[in-house]
Amino acid sequence: MGSFQCFLAILGLVLLPVLCISQDTFTRSRATYYGSPNCYGNPTGACGYGEYGRTVNDGQVSAVARLWRNGTGCGGCYQVRCIYPPHCSNDGVNVVVTDYGEGDRTDFIFTPKAYTKLANSPASTEILFAYGVVDIEFRRIPCQYSTPNLVFKVHEHSKFPLYLAIVIQYVAGQNDIIAVEVWQEDCKAWVGLRKVYGAVWDTQNPPCGSIDLRFQVSGSAGLQWVQAPKAIPIDWKAGAAYTSAIQLT
Incomplete structure (x- = not known):
């Protein structure tokens, strides 16, 4: 599906607002987009x-x-808007970081679906896609998901019971996970x-039984440890996702 066709395909969708805006100042940069057969993200991304x-x-x-x-x-969230006044929407697009990529002096490489949101009309969408790289301004914003609780996803490469790798999903607010620890009952x-x-975080020696985790969060409240008792059940499975009772703001 072409980039402009992707735009037409999403005109009729009613999207849930998943991000809210902060009052931080904008930074100038550049953005581009990458090819995608269905306009969505990359399931093999570097995150x-x-x-x-x-x-x-x-x-x-x-x-x-x-x-x-x-x-x-x-997992960081950003508001990005292009700065070609005749073609750009006022609010731009709110995106979630899910991958690593280097472009031509760019800070963002969007999916076609995200890049489309920069434009203010179908005609402008075609023009921005023709440009390929556009000047933009961006700011970090808090993430706010329709799924309010943190989810602990057991990575597909995990092997019960000898090797455990996890990914923490739906980290709301303007927070970064900078450390993860597991409780070892034996010591x-x-x-x-x-x-x-x-x-992705892992351990070569996961505990027996249900798994207690804690993780260090860097955010607007400074550095803090958040504890998640029995975050992962005793019979955990590779690829499974376990919803916690924890909400970050």
């Missing part, structure tokens, strides 16, 4: 989000380079998980 990374925020997602921050930037201590890549 390790899988299918979540393809469809979160209705596919309005982006790869970044400078904002990647060794994977800590995964009565919190033990750090290894950051594998992107937003």
Whole structure:
């Protein structure tokens, strides 16, 4: 499906508002887009989000380079608007970072679905796609999902009961996960998980029984540890996603 066809296909959709706007100042940069057969994201993106990374925020997602921050930037939300007044919408697009990608002095490489939102009309959409790279301004904004609770996804590469890798999904607010630890009952201590890549954390020695996690959050409230008792059940399975009772703001 072509880029302009993607625009026409989404005109009739009613999208849930999943992001809200902060009052931070905008930064100038550039943005482009990458090819996608269905206008959605990449299920093999460098954040390790899988299918979540393809469809979160209705596919309005982006790869970044400078904002990647060794994977800590995964899941960050940004408002981006282009600065060609005749062609650009006032609000632009709100995107979620799900991948790493370097462009021609760009900070964002959008899915076609996200890039379309920069324009103010179908005619302008064609013009922006023809440009390929556009000047933009952006700011970090808090994420606010229709799914309010954190989800602990067991990565597909996990092997019960010997190897566990996890990804934390639906991190709301303007928060970054910078460390994850697991409770080891045998030694009565919190033990750090290894950051594998992107937003994927793992351990070669997962505890028996249900798994207690805690993670360090960097956000508007500063640094804080958030504990998740029995975050992952005793009979966890690779590929399964477990919803917690935790909500970040």
